[in-house]
Amino acid sequence: MTKPAFLNNSFTMNSETHNSYGERIFTGLAYLIISIFGTTGNSLVIIAILLSRKLQTPTNIFVASLATADLLTCLFLIWNVIALLGRDGWPLPHAEWLCAVAGFAIFTCTGVSVYTLATIALNRFVFITKSLQTYQKIFSPIKIRLMIVFTCYTFVFTHIKRHFKKKRENELNNIALAEGSSIDQSTQRRADGISQMELNITKNLFLVVVAFFVCFSPYCVLQFIPGTYYLSLYGAILVVANSAMNPVIYARRHPHFKIVLTALIKCQYDKIPEPTDFLKRFLARRVDPFP
Incomplete structure (x- = not known):
């Protein structure tokens, strides 16, 4: 039987690439646990944003996009579990397309996660270092929708470059016309206006980015070291585990998510x-939305 190409990588090892069925059982069980926790956690994050206006901020739109990508990764991971637990590889000979679709979905969602993390970093950078007007102009509702739909941020970079070039020109003109350090005073006022809450949110999202790189780095490094293909199986476990980590970070450290997620878990x-x-x-009808 011809095996789908996706079966021949370290995310779904089959009998042709791994002789130990015990190792595949271990990996399959690890994937299953990750899938269950990741599906539950990311679903709660999305529901939390849908139910609380306090969480419906421009930044959290990207968080919702990241949670959606992680949720899909965890859902499609089930097919990897099926492939790994089959003694002779993919156990559904007439549905090999499912394995191919799962592979495509997981790699696509991983790409979406990378782009989303990059945009979250840009969002925090603009919010912390630039004026509120600049932030609102760059992250307007329509532009955020476009970012989410295409996961392509070239136009954001172009816009920022053009905007900041114009801003620098205006600042030079202001320096020539004004006395004192008005620009420095403006920057100081902006810095004073950033609340401790926003700084905590930024630190929390930074941890999300750090967790991503920590989980992906070992697997990527192993791909460049000859003779370590055997270990990349375990590196792949760490990669997919990242899809279940973010809800834990939000629940423990994010000041707003922590409150809403706790309320959801406790009903x-x-x-x-x-x-x-x-x-x-x-609530007005006294109907439990999650019976």
Whole structure:
């Protein structure tokens, strides 16, 4: 039987590349655990954003995009588990397309995660270092939608470059016309206006980026070291584990997510801050939205 190409990589080892069925069972069980926790955690993150207006910020739109990509990764990971637990490889000979689709989906979602993390970093950079007007102009609702739909941020870079070039020209003109250090004072006022809460959110999102690189680095390094293909199987476990880590980071460290996620887990929906109209209707009718 012809095996799909996806079966021949370290994410879904089969009997042709790994002689030990025990190793494949270990990997399959690890994937299964990651899939269960990742599906649950990322679903809670998405639901939290849908139910609380407090979480519906430009930054959290990208968080929702990242959670969606991670959720899809965890859902499609189930097919990898099926492939790994089959003694002779893919156990569904008439549905090999499922394995190919799963491979395509996982690699695509990984790419989306990379782009989303890059945009989150850009979002925090602009918010912390630039004026509120600049931030609102770059991350307007329509532009955020385009970023999410295409996961392509070339136009953002172009816009920033053009905008900042114009801003520098205006600043030079202001320096020539104004006395004192008005620009420095403006920068100081902006820095004073950034709350400790926003700094904590930025630190939390930085941890998300760090976790991504920590999980992906070992696998990537192993690909360039001859004779380590055997170890890349375990590196792949760490890669997919990243899809289940972010909800834990949000729940433990993000000041807003922590409150909403705790309320969801405890089914205390009336304690969700700034509930959306959808949640208000359910609470008013005394109907549990998650029976």
